[in-house]
Amino acid sequence: MKSVFTRPVIGITGPAGCGKSTIARFLAERLGYVYIDVDGLGHEALEKKAKDIENAFGNGVVCDGIVDRRKLGKIVFSSVHELAKLESIVHPYISKRAIAIVSKNNGGVVLDAALLIKLGLADVCSHLLIVKAVVPIRFFRLIRRDGFSLSRILGIFKSQRNLYSQFFLPDVDTKYISNNWGKKRLVEKLDRVIALWGL
Numbered sequence: 557m558k559s560v561f562t563r564p565v566i567g568i569t570g571p572a573g574c575g576k577s578t579i580a581r582f583l584a585e586r587l588g589y590v591y592i593d594v595d596g597l598g599h600e601a602l603e604k605k606a607k608d609i610e611n612a613f614g615n616g617v618v619c620d621g622i623v624d625r626r627k628l629g630k631i632v633f634s635s636v637h638e639l640a641k642l643e644s645i646v647h648p649y650i651s652k653r654a655i656a657i658v659s660k661n662n663g664g665v666v667l668d669a670a671l672l673i674k675l676g677l678a679d680v681c682s683h684l685l686i687v688k689a690v691v692p693i694r695f696f697r698l699i700r701r702d703g704f705s706l707s708r709i710l711g712i713f714k715s716q717r718n719l720y721s722q723f724f725l726p727d728v729d730t731k732y733i734s735n736n737w738g739k740k741r742l743v744e745k746l747d748r749v750i751a752l753w754g755l
């Protein structure tokens with residue numbers, strides 16, 4: 557589907573720790589676009605759907621109406637079945653909210669989402685940047701950023717194994733970028749992508 561918005565909608569996707577948020581924030585600032593943190597919309601969904609989550613996962617993960625993300629993460633990142641259960645509760649909310657923000661701005665946005673394709677958000681993009689970085693680098697970035705345990709990180713990596721299976725969108729101007737080096741080199745690459753896109 558061709559993007560229906562007047563201004564560009566840039567999607568940034570890739571696995572955990574590859575640098576999506578760093579890249580999406582940079583592009584939004586460089587281009588004067590609105591940055592949309594889809595993980596953040598997921599956290600918002602947990603607040604809105606706390607009751608459904610308590611019903612589905614028991615009251616051990618919800619305290620005073622607040623979902624304990626660490627506890628819930630421990631459950632869902634070690635079981636595909638539990639993750640699918642959580643996604644069926646929160647994904648409709650996340651997709652709807654993201655599309656509402658894109659529509660309100662009539663494009664001119666950068667969507668930052670590991671699950672961009674699974675959430676159906678690639679369909680509203682005019683431009684897509686798929687970010688890659690090797691596993692050890694992603695691993696150390698996540699330890700440094702979040703202090704996650706080894707098993708938590710491996711669980712997240714496992715949950716993201718099929719992020720782009722059978723993915724092809726002919727109307728979306730798609731580019732790939734590897735982010736294995738420092739930030740200076742990253743910025744040079746991103747400026748080249750902006751020029752290639754003509755933005």
Ligand SMILES: CC(C)(COP(=O)(O)OP(=O)(O)OC[C@H]1O[C@@H](n2cnc3c(N)ncnc32)[C@H](O)[C@@H]1O)[C@@H](O)C(=O)NCCC(=O)NCCS
Pocket residue numbers: 571572573594595598599602624625626628629632639642643646650668669670671672712715716
């Ligand atoms: C499991 C939850 C509670 C863990 O919260 P927590 O704050 O500890 O982690 P955070 O949200 O920062 O995510 C950690 C990493 O896991 C990735 N991740 C989050 N959800 C998923 C998922 N469903 N599948 C694969 N990876 C995921 C994130 O992109 C990030 O790299 C939370 O991630 C969640 O509610 N996920 C389901 C909603 C979702 O699919 N969000 C992703 C939108 S792109």
Ligand SMILES: Nc1ncnc2c1ncn2[C@@H]1O[C@H](COP(=O)(O)OP(=O)(O)OP(=O)(O)O)[C@@H](O)[C@H]1O
Pocket residue numbers: 570571572573574575576577578579595670697698700701735736737738739742
């Ligand atoms: N080129 C780079 N050089 C050095 N550090 C980097 C580089 N790119 C990203 N980082 C750092 O790595 C960490 C992870 O980056 P970022 O949060 O952008 O990844 P992400 O793909 O959005 O991760 P997640 O999906 O888990 O949210 C951050 O602390 C960020 O500052």
